[in-house]
Amino acid sequence: MVTVPAGSTLVLRCPGEQPLALIALAEVSAAFVAELPPIPVLGPDGPGSRRFGILELVSSAGVTWVEAELRDGTLTATGAPPTDVVQRRGAVRRPGMYAATGTAELDTEPGRRLVAVSGHVEDVSTTGLLLRAAPADSLHLPPGIVRTLLHISMPWGDMAATVATVDQRADQLRGTYEWMDPADEASLRAFCANSG
Structure with missing residues (x-):
């Protein structure tokens, strides 16, 4: 689908x-x-x-x-449809609504700046996540986010991770993990493995 x-x-x-x-x-x-x-x-x-x-x-x-x-x-x-989706998620995803707060790093001139964001993670995998969030004074994420430090409320407790941006659309950000505590990494792996 x-x-x-x-x-x-x-x-x-x-x-x-x-x-x-x-x-x-x-x-x-x-x-x-x-x-x-x-x-x-x-x-x-x-x-x-x-x-x-x-x-x-x-x-x-x-x-x-x-x-x-x-x-x-x-x-x-229109025209001939593509034969396939060219980028697929290889890791098993676990959908849900996991509250998240954090700090987004923007790639702006003359330098990078930080913006506080809050919202929720809509799905997680062992390689990345989908975040739906915005700053307190806006409905959409600011453009040019390069990475985000997030604190996510997961079933086993608070998970901290640094996420590199893969795609950003309005209030949605898809990203891959740059850093995560090894204990959270093990908990996330077990959590995603039990998605069935």
Whole structure:
């Protein structure tokens, strides 16, 4: 099953233009990428506009690219569908809602700065996690997060980890672990192994 969550950012690359960041307004799902229904999106264009390009589609199954058309606020996959999702999660994931607080490090000029974030982790694996969070004064994560130090409330207690950003969309951040206490690493491995 391929799911594009509401609120996620989709990037449409049109020839000769800057990439367009489009926010999905509703969750859509299908068994395969080629079967996804049209996705209602919020974008910079007005009514009657039409664009064609390559869509970077980030979904629950991973990342893929597909030809797409943006027309009147609706994004539709067109042409020959891709044969496969090009990035898949290899580690077993454990979905849930685990409260998280931490500090995000931003890659900004003239230097890096720190921002406090809070929210929850929606799934964990032995290699990384999906965080849905924002600073206290915003609905979305600031752009350019390179790593985040998180304290996550797990069933066995507080887990601290440093997470390197893999993908960041609105209030979602996917990342891989850079550092974790060995005891938490063992507890997480056991926790994910018991996901069935």
